[in-house]
Amino acid sequence: MSMDKDDTAVSRRGFIKVTAAGAGALALPHVGIKELQAAPPPQKWDREVNVLIAGGGVSGTAAAIAANDAGETSILVLEKMPHAGGSGVFSSGTILAAGTILQKEKGIQDSPELWYHEAMLTAENGVDAKLTRTLIDNAREVFDFLYKAGMRWSFVDALPGYSADRGYREANGGAKLMKIVLAEIEKRPNIKIQLGTKVTRLFMDTNGGAFPQGEVVGVECVNEQGRTMNIKAKKAVAICTGDFSANPAYIESHFPALRNTKSVGNPGNTGDGIRMAQRLGADVTGYTPQGHPHCVETAPNKAILWCRYEFLAEDGLILVNGDGKRFCNEPEKGYYVPLLPEVQKQDGKFACVFDATAAGKIAASPRFATTFRGHTELFTKGLAGDGYVIKKAGSLDELASMIGVNAAGLTQTVAAYNEAAAKGNDPQFRRNPKFLIPINTPPFYGWRGVVGVSTTRGGLRMDPGARILDVDLKPIPRLYGAGGTVGGYTNEAGYRSGWHLTNALTFGRVAGKNMAAEKPWA
Numbered sequence: 011m012s013m014d015k016d017d018t019a020v021s022r023r024g025f026i027k028v029t030a031a032g033a034g035a036l037a038l039p040h041v042g043i044k045e046l047q048a049a050p051p052p053q054k055w056d057r058e059v060n061v062l063i064a065g066g067g068v069s070g071t072a073a074a075i076a077a078n079d080a081g082e083t084s085i086l087v088l089e090k091m092p093h094a095g096g097s098g099v100f101s102s103g104t105i106l107a108a109g110t111i112l113q114k115e116k117g118i119q120d121s122p123e124l125w126y127h128e129a130m131l132t133a134e135n136g137v138d139a140k141l142t143r144t145l146i147d148n149a150r151e152v153f154d155f156l157y158k159a160g161m162r163w164s165f166v167d168a169l170p171g172y173s174a175d176r177g178y179r180e181a182n183g184g185a186k187l188m189k190i191v192l193a194e195i196e197k198r199p200n201i202k203i204q205l206g207t208k209v210t211r212l213f214m215d216t217n218g219g220a221f222p223q224g225e226v227v228g229v230e231c232v233n234e235q236g237r238t239m240n241i242k243a244k245k246a247v248a249i250c251t252g253d254f255s256a257n258p259a260y261i262e263s264h265f266p267a268l269r270n271t272k273s274v275g276n277p278g279n280t281g282d283g284i285r286m287a288q289r290l291g292a293d294v295t296g297y298t299p300q301g302h303p304h305c306v307e308t309a310p311n312k313a314i315l316w317c318r319y320e321f322l323a324e325d326g327l328i329l330v331n332g333d334g335k336r337f338c339n340e341p342e343k344g345y346y347v348p349l350l351p352e353v354q355k356q357d358g359k360f361a362c363v364f365d366a367t368a369a370g371k372i373a374a375s376p377r378f379a380t381t382f383r384g385h386t387e388l389f390t391k392g393l394a395g396d397g398y399v400i401k402k403a404g405s406l407d408e409l410a411s412m413i414g415v416n417a418a419g420l421t422q423t424v425a426a427y428n429e430a431a432a433k434g435n436d437p438q439f440r441r442n443p444k445f446l447i448p449i450n451t452p453p454f455y456g457w458r459g460v461v462g463v464s465t466t467r468g469g470l471r472m473d474p475g476a477r478i479l480d481v482d483l484k485p486i487p488r489l490y491g492a493g494g495t496v497g498g499y500t501n502e503a504g505y506r507s508g509w510h511l512t513n514a515l516t517f518g519r520v521a522g523k524n525m526a527a528e529k530p531w532a
């Protein structure tokens with residue numbers, strides 16, 4: 011191999027350390043949206059490997075591990091950011107799987123068949139059936155891999171439209187999950203990861219006419235020092251560069267209703283891989299909006315994913331719009347998938363309100379830490395009155411001005427809600443009487459919600475073997491993909507927490523195995 015010592019390589023230990031520390035938004039000069047193009051192969055290669063993976067997030071690391079475990083010894087992952095883990099590190103870490111050891115322990119009856127049936131039903135048959143089948147059939151293997159590696163989840167969640175509890179959730183789940191995955195990478199010396207290196211082009215060659223339309227033979231990339239390198243991939247390239255949640259122009263063009271929302275994911279996810287592959291003629295599919303109305307602004311222009319309103323509503327919380335009026339059945343619509351359209355009808359302006367009784371119940375609930383995605387300190391500080399997210403007030407009037415809603419409207423709304431609670435009947439939204447808990451014990455609490463974008467839905471079209479398809483629906487030779495880069499495996503109606511990570515992990519593994527099995531072209 012013509013592999014020079016790479017002056018940008020980060021020590022394996024350093025790589026794990028940086029990542030485990032979390033994705034503190036470290037800016038890179040070249041992380042912006044540079045022109046990405048397909049190109050014929052270069053005169054000179056700077057380095058060569060068998061399997062090259064663009065993106066060191068969830069799907070990229072899954073692909074690398076699977077390629078290694080399938081016997082491949084030459085694997086390089088190029089990651090644009092100074093840390094690996096992608097949006098996986100920021101994520102809640104919820105994954106889906108049917109027939110797991112955890113379900114058995116909890117006496118939950120489930121099977122891939124049942125999940126497949128319910129997945130297609132909830133998605134109104136609007137997703138790729140073969141991708142869905144492959145994802146579901148492989149999800150347990152992913153679960154087993156993570157479980158064996160040491161990942162544990164505190165909760166097996168019920169999800170709307172699913173008869174069996176199959177969403178695995180844990181406080182700070184994403185950070186834990188990626189720490190475990192990266193520790194698995196560290197055990198595999200065949201996998202090299204180069205941080206701070208952005209893949210900018212895919213090289214195609216006809217290789218003497220064997221592939222008249224060309225096959226992917228390598229990539230161009232640029233390191234932190236601005237040095238351009240050409241890296242030959244003798245077996246295959248995988249596009250694991252994630253979604254485009256951090257690309258406002260792309261968000262606005264695909265999902266106009268989500269314009270002006272804030273990214274709460276990895277700043278490196280600007281859709282690079284989708285654009286690079288499109289320039290080779292790749293097809294795209296599955297663009298449906300996904301906004302997250304469970305976010306809060308922690309500082310000007312900085313938002314985080316925060317809590318699940320449907321759980322909090324069971325303890326007595328209500329949601330109100332800018333006029334101080336309720337707009338939905340909170341325990342039913344508080345889950346973020348149905349909540350988004352409800353919030354959009356209110357021009358995106360909404361807040362939550364609860365009292366001291368609810369606050370006590372929420373804080374004492376075993377779901378507390380996971381409900382707030384591990385931001386429990388922010389919540390407890392808020393309850394004490396010195397948090398900047400949660401507002402605390404002695405009266406509803408005072409609270410209304412703090413959370414930016416109409417005071418008279420809020421007072422009327424709470425009075426009507428308390429009357430409904432006393433009667434056990436909510437004529438306006440039919441909230442379950444069990445969750446009609448009066449809001450009458452000061453202090454009162456609340457915060458303004460914002461819609462954030464944690465991930466985008468839609469991207470390259472792939473087959474169940476994780477091969478990227480061109481506009482004629484034929485695989486582009488030696489090009490694979492997984493994760494947020496690809497589309498078609500879920501949609502607006504069918505999405506439930508866990509589909510994205512499960513897709514990234516399962517198809518990452520599928521891609522890795524299949525890349526390892528390719529015959530080298532050189």
Ligand SMILES: Cc1cc2nc3c(=O)[nH]c(=O)nc-3n(C[C@H](O)[C@H](O)[C@H](O)COP(=O)(O)OP(=O)(O)OC[C@H]3O[C@@H](n4cnc5c(N)ncnc54)[C@H](O)[C@@H]3O)c2cc1C
Binds near residue numbers: 089090208514
């Ligand atoms: C706050 C939050 C909570 C979430 N919670 C959940 C959840 O509970 N369950 C769930 O299923 N999903 C969740 N998600 C979504 C999930 O994290 C993503 O869908 C998942 O990380 C996708 O994996 P990926 O490999 O496609 O992308 P990522 O994990 O983001 O990895 C992509 C990597 O590619 C790198 N990259 C980009 N461009 C280039 C380039 N040109 N060259 C080299 N590298 C590049 C990026 O820097 C990044 O590291 C959440 C996301 C967020 C932000």
